[in-house]
Amino acid sequence: MSKSLQRVKAYILVALCGLLGVSVGGNAVYADESGGSYNYSARGNPVASPSAYQATTLLTGEKLGAGAFKEPADLHVTADKHIYVMDSGNNRIVVLDEQFKLVRTIDSFNRDGQADTFNNPQGLFVTDNGQVYVADTGNQRIVHLDPDGKLVQIVDSPESESLPDDFQFQPVRLVVDKAQRIYTMATGVFDGFMEFSADGTFTSFIGANKVQFSPAERFWKMLSTKAQKSQMVMFIPTEFTNLDIDDQGFIYATNGQGYDDVKKLNAHGNDILRREGYFDPGGDVWISSYVGSPRLTDIDVTDSDIYSVLDAKRGRILTYNGDGYLMYVFGELGNQLGEFSTPVAFDRIGDDFLVLDKALGEITVFETTEYGRALNEAVRSYYKGDEEQANRLYEKTTQMNANLDFAYSGIGKAKLRQVDYAEAMDYFKRSLDQKNYSKAFLLYRKQVLRDHFTEIAAGLIALVACLYLWRRYRKAKGGKKVVAA
Numbered sequence: 001m002s003k004s005l006q007r008v009k010a011y012i013l014v015a016l017c018g019l020l021g022v023s024v025g026g027n028a029v030y031a032d033e034s035g036g037s038y039n040y041s042a043r044g045n046p047v048a049s050p051s052a053y054q055a056t057t058l059l060t061g062e063k064l065g066a067g068a069f070k071e072p073a074d075l076h077v078t079a080d081k082h083i084y085v086m087d088s089g090n091n092r093i094v095v096l097d098e099q100f101k102l103v104r105t106i107d108s109f110n111r112d113g114q115a116d117t118f119n120n121p122q123g124l125f126v127t128d129n130g131q132v133y134v135a136d137t138g139n140q141r142i143v144h145l146d147p148d149g150k151l152v153q154i155v156d157s158p159e160s161e162s163l164p165d166d167f168q169f170q171p172v173r174l175v176v177d178k179a180q181r182i183y184t185m186a187t188g189v190f191d192g193f194m195e196f197s198a199d200g201t202f203t204s205f206i207g208a209n210k211v212q213f214s215p216a217e218r219f220w221k222m223l224s225t226k227a228q229k230s231q232m233v234m235f236i237p238t239e240f241t242n243l244d245i246d247d248q249g250f251i252y253a254t255n256g257q258g259y260d261d262v263k264k265l266n267a268h269g270n271d272i273l274r275r276e277g278y279f280d281p282g283g284d285v286w287i288s289s290y291v292g293s294p295r296l297t298d299i300d301v302t303d304s305d306i307y308s309v310l311d312a313k314r315g316r317i318l319t320y321n322g323d324g325y326l327m328y329v330f331g332e333l334g335n336q337l338g339e340f341s342t343p344v345a346f347d348r349i350g351d352d353f354l355v356l357d358k359a360l361g362e363i364t365v366f367e368t369t370e371y372g373r374a375l376n377e378a379v380r381s382y383y384k385g386d387e388e389q390a391n392r393l394y395e396k397t398t399q400m401n402a403n404l405d406f407a408y409s410g411i412g413k414a415k416l417r418q419v420d421y422a423e424a425m426d427y428f429k430r431s432l433d434q435k436n437y438s439k440a441f442l443l444y445r446k447q448v449l450r451d452h453f454t455e456i457a458a459g460l461i462a463l464v465a466c467l468y469l470w471r472r473y474r475k476a477k478g479g480k481k482v483v484a485a
Contacts, residue, residue, distance in 0.1 A: 039404060040285045040326060042278050042432040047403035052319075052328035052372030053353060055338030057100075057365035061087070065102045066094045069361035073121075074173070075354060077347040079128045083354065085363070086134075086345075091118040093134070098349060106132070109143070109151045116151075118143070123173040123185075135171035135184065142171055142182060142196075155182065158194070158202030175245040183251060185240050192269060193243065193251070207240075207253065207269040246301045254296035254309055261296055262309060262320075276435070277324035277406065283311050284318075284329075298345045304383035306376070308346070310355075315340040317353065321379045325406040328372065331355065338364065351376055371400045378410060387414040409433040416440055421447055 039049040061069040070089025077083050081098035092107035108115045119138030126132050130147030142155035157169035171194075174184040180198035183206065192208035243253045250272070251265040261282030264273035279285050283294025291313060298310040305322025315333035320326055332339050342359035351373065353366040368376065378393035391414035394407045401407070412427030413436065421444035428437035449456065 038329060039401075040278065041403060042405040044279065044285050046286060049328065049403060050371040050401050051330065051369055052375060053330045053366040054369055055364050056367045058337060059100060059363040059365065061094070061361060064094070064096065064100065066105060069094075071358055072344070072356055072361060073358060074123045074345045075347055075356045075363070076124055076126050077349045077354065078126045078130070081349055082126075083347075083349065084124055084126055084132070085356070086121055086124050088121055091121065093121075093124060093132070104149075106145070106149050109145055109149060111151050111154075123171065125175050127176055127180075131176070131180075133174055133176055133182065135174050137170050137172055137187075140169045140171075142174065142184065142200075144200075153200055155196055155200040158196070160202050162191070162205070173242055175243055175251065177245060177249045183243065183245070185243055188239075190239060193240065193253070205269075207251065207263065207265040207271070241296055242298045244299050244301045244307075246305075247303070252299050252301045252307055254299045261294070262299065262307075273324070274322060275324045277320070277326060278432075279326075281309070281318075281320045281324050281326070283309070284314065284316065297343075300347055302348050304380040306379060308348075308353075310343055310346055312343050315343050317346060317355065321406075322383065325409070327375055327379065327406075330366065338366070340364070371397065374400070375404075375407075378407070382410060382414060385417070387417040390414045391418070405431045407431075409436065412436060412440070416443070419447075 037049050037051040038046050041047045061067050067090070069085070069087050072085055073088040074086035075084060082103065083096040083100070085094040085096070087094050090107070092105055094105055095103040097103050108117045110116070118134065118136050121134050122137045123135035124133065131152070132145040132149070134143040134145070136143050140157055144152040144154070146152050157167070170187040171184040172187055174182055176182050182196040183193045184196070186194055190208070191205040193206050195203050195206050197203050239255065241254045243251055245251050249267065253263045253265060254261060255263070260271065260280070262273060263271045266272050273281070275281065283296065287293055294311040295313040296309050297312040299307060301307040306319065308317055308319040310317055315331050316329055317331045318326060318329050331343070333341070335341070340355065340357045342357055343355055344358040346353055346355040351368050355364045355366065357364070374393050374396045378390055378397060381393060382390035391411055394410040394414065397404055397407045398411070408427045408431035412424045412431065412433065415424035415427060416436070416439070421440050424440040425437055425444060428440055
């Protein structure tokens with residue numbers, strides 16, 4: 001048999017095994033090697049899942065009446081559902097309404113009586129009151145425009161003792177908080193995000209990634225001479241790859257260091273992301289050898305602490321709840337509707353998703369399915385403290401997807417809040433949620449002791465009395481035998 005024929009048969013065998021969910025030769029066929037909808041079980045195995053989102057529409061610049069997009073790099077959806085597309089190759093911003101109708105194009109602004117333009121802009125952010133901030137990368141500046149497109153201010157290269165003399169300011173992504181502080185990700189900056197005050201003054205760095213050494217690296221460094229140490233690779237913190245900000249001012253960020261790939265930074269730059277799920281947020285659990293580790297290039301946070309990340313290497317969008325449980329996955333690389341060539345950015349419009357493809361210059365619209373809506377609302381209801389609604393919706397999702405282990409944990413948490421500790425224990429056991437099972441068990445034990453205190457106390461008193469009388473009886477019986485002797 002020829003080698004080419006053997007190779008073809010091997011590919012067919014692997015494909016069949018991927019469909020059947022089995023392994024060949026002891027090597028698992030991982031979820032990222034097939035295009036079906038999936039999730040991961042509590043034990044870390046890929047399992048089938050209903051689609052939470054389905055691609056419905058493909059938008060291009062021509063269809064929108066704005067002319068073809070050229071290497072678009074970013075998009076942002078405002079509170080009033082206006083869509084801002086950073087059309088980087090054309091040095092402009094295309095604005096659409098929620099019906100995907102062209103509103104206007106921003107390609108220049110008036111500066112000191114003369115027209116000024118962008119140069120390879122890479123990022124943008126629009127506040128709730130319509131203030132537009134542009135990372136004008138090629139011009140090495142941040143441009144702030146008002147809702148009418150008039151210039152408010154320009155933030156040029158900052159001056160600081162903490163920056164090298166030859167520093168070149170190249171902002172690529174940015175967010176703005178309620179106090180109009182600007183947080184920007186700049187090329188070649190390893191000290192975290194650059195923070196600017198409302199007047200454009202550079203104030204500090206925030207959230208630098210910490211350098212991590214493996215035990216082996218630490219060991220060899222201890223044994224190395226000074227000359228050998230000087231030849232070792234210099235360890236520097238990894239750059240962030242993107243950021244977003246929630247309504248409370250917390251910054252959600254992605255990085256490419258291979259661990260803690262998603263962070264939630266408070267005002268002090270400390271990571272406070274909850275990682276209580278079965279595995280840390282950051283991409284597919286199973287990583288195939290030929291694709292490699294995920295490359296997270298964008299992050300979006302919505303209400304109720306729900307956030308999503310974009311793995312550009314696989315074309316996946318993965319969504320997590322505030323505790324770090326993976327809710328659903330959708331998207332992949334390819335040339336059909338719902339597939340991408342070079343996904344670079346995404347954002348939500350309501351509960352739907354818009355995904356921007358840089359190479360193709362397209363926006364794919366993903367709409368929620370019944371399953372996706374039920375799961376989103378279940379997480380929101382629990383977040384708001386509506387246990388009854390959360391319990392009902394989680395039950396609905398498990399009816400559609402019996403493999404969603406974390407939903408059973410969600411039901412357990414709802415039962416816990418409803419003081420139904422015994423039921424909560426059953427659901428936590430099913431979802432392998434040991435931490436919450438222990439919590440429910442302790443509360444259940446206290447509840448049993450409290451509800452049956454009278455009976456338990458009476459039983460203990462009776463038991464003590466019986467023991468006392470038994471000892472008296474044995475003692476008296478033993479004394480009579482001695483007298484008889």
